[in-house]
Amino acid sequence: MGRSPCCEKAHTNKGAWTKEEDQRLISYIKAHGEGCWRSLPKAAGLLRCGKSCRLRWINYLRPDLKRGNFTDEEDELIIKLHSLLGNKWSLIAGRLPGRTDNEIKNYWNTHIKRKLLSRGLDPQTHRPIGESYSDMLNSTPQRNSTSPEIAISYTNDNKGNSPNPIDSQDEANSSSVSEEVQHYPELNLELSISLPFQSNPPSANTAESKQQASFNSALTAARTPQPFFTTAVCLCCHLGFQSSQACRCQTIPNAQALR
DNA sequence: AACAGGGGCAACCGCCCTAGC
DNA sequence: CGCTAGGGCGGTTGCCCCTGT
Structure with a gap:
């Protein structure tokens, strides 16, 4: 037995949000608060999936979001947190006020991965590229200022x-x-x-x-x-x-x- | 100026978790 | 205890824009 879809796909818009849709969502949430995402689109007069509304609000419309480039400090913090937590983007985002998990995930995939590779580090393990687990166990500890x-x-x-x-x-x-x-x-x-x-x-x-x-x-x-x-x-x-x-x-x- | 390729990012998809019944 | 709805999450997709040719 399959899971019921989160919404009626046939009558929902997809793709980029229009300014009018954004405005509807913002004013509805301002008036009624977050939550009940499934019923929100209908109540707000939006032809969108509830999940889509939630995502739009959390990742783009929330007033406390910090838009703009990541600072070097944020970069380093993300790298350190990722070395501890792995791809737990929501947890990492929780440590970066005003940043969303989606934003951090995208930033990781587009910028930081490359940054680590240029440092000769594996983005997943944060270890020097080419190092096997047995190498890790057998080697004497080495300090590296950029490794976590x-x-x-x-x-x-x-x-x-x-x-x-x-x-x-x-x-x-x-x-x-x-x-x-x-x-x-x-x-x-x-x-x-x-x-x-x-x-x-x-x-x-x-x-x-x-x-x-x-x-x-x-x-x-x-x-x-x-x-x-x-x-x-x-x-x-x-x-x-x-x-x-x-x-x-x-x-x-x-x-x-x-x- | 036109086109191709690549990068960046918003949005979607599908699975998982949990609270409530 | 099992089922379901609702919400959350990570991975992936696809569009748009920029840059190089």
Whole structure:
């Protein structure tokens, strides 16, 4: 049994949005807010698929969007986040205020990929091109100023009371992680993550907290053995958030020393 | 001036996840 | 517990514009 289509395709417009359609969508959302995307087109008098409306709003019409070229700082941040998270564009976008996942994805595919290739780095692995996994395991760690080598410091502040199934997954993984630490005693897997530029922690049920949980779990996945991760550097510092209250360097003596 | 090729980006597609029933 | 609708996400497509010939 197939899934029902998200909308009646026969009577919907496709392709580029007109100014009139944009205006209809904007005024409808201003009046009624986001949500109920399936019923929105009809209510707003648009001959569009609900998904199409959502995408148009999120990627183009939202008032808080930052249009224009990416800065060098944003470039580097995207590269670093991608090295940690992979193609989790929405999570990466969550760290770049005013940027959308689609925008970042496009920018990655058109600009940053090429940038990394010109540096001799594989855009997917962020490792020097031509390096095999066994090479990675056997080689002595080498520092490269442009490669995303950081030791992930992991601190699970939610232990014990989180309803998030990720936590149990974490615990299941922890033994194998410990084994890896034994293999690589220089590996520091303590991970300290917080929302940058945010002094008040989000409440448990906000979209921000869900995204944070997702971000943390993605980072947890990223802390699988990384032989090059040899220097303990607070992630906040590595990502350029030293001034953030989230930076735990003050409480991690080793990280402070190695910053 | 005309055409071809490539790059950039908006939009679409199809799958996945989750809340609600 | 299973099903479904709604929403979200990553990958892909296709159009438009720019540049080179």
